[in-house]
Amino acid sequence: MIKKATVVVLILVGLLFSYVALSLPPTGDHEAPAALHVSPRYIEKAYEETKTPNMVCAVLADYRSYDTLGETVVIVVAGIATVFILGVRRPSDEA
């Protein structure tokens, strides 16, 4: 019973997603809302403001440096957590 209900719900959600996907802008559309907000300013000003020819690098490490700081901290925290999980010396290992 629950399985059938799950399948029905999944089909409905899939239909909903397909309907929404039809109204998405096509790939590479320069009139899409995502390309109208801050992207033109980055493209026009990135070299002037950061002297970095690689626009991806300028956005990643300058305009969006908070985001990159978070990524770095997440990676370091993952390393520390690995040490805590795998680096412990258990009494049963001594033998």
Next chain:
Amino acid sequence: MRKGFGSIVLDVAFRHLAPFMILYAVYVLVHGHYGPGGGFQAGAMLGLALCLVQLVQGHDAKPKWGLGMTAGLVLACVGALIYVGIGLAAFVWSGNFLDYGVLPIAAIPAEARALGILGIESGVTLGVMGVIFVIFDLLTRDKGQGA
């Protein structure tokens, strides 16, 4: 991994391979301004160079080429601290957090930004390198070796 993995052939081969891996990683880091590359990729390559050393030479090799686990962890934390430190340094010259344009390291703010980007990418490189090496070292650790 207490004992080394390799024979004499691997030992000689890695001595020729490791310097070029490290050199190419530094190239990828510095070239991030002009093309594909940057801190994360360079860190992965440096980390793999260290893992190769550990794999071939083992933990107890004399003279010691690779890092220990503690040194790797310290390097990772130093990398994150370099990033945060450059961000905080902008406060001294009354800028916003991570606003490297105000740092007095170049004639015009735009060039200071380029240098600031290189600085934080170096921090990212150290962080990624240390973490990859620490995880590899922990997974290949012998039973009962402890931290």
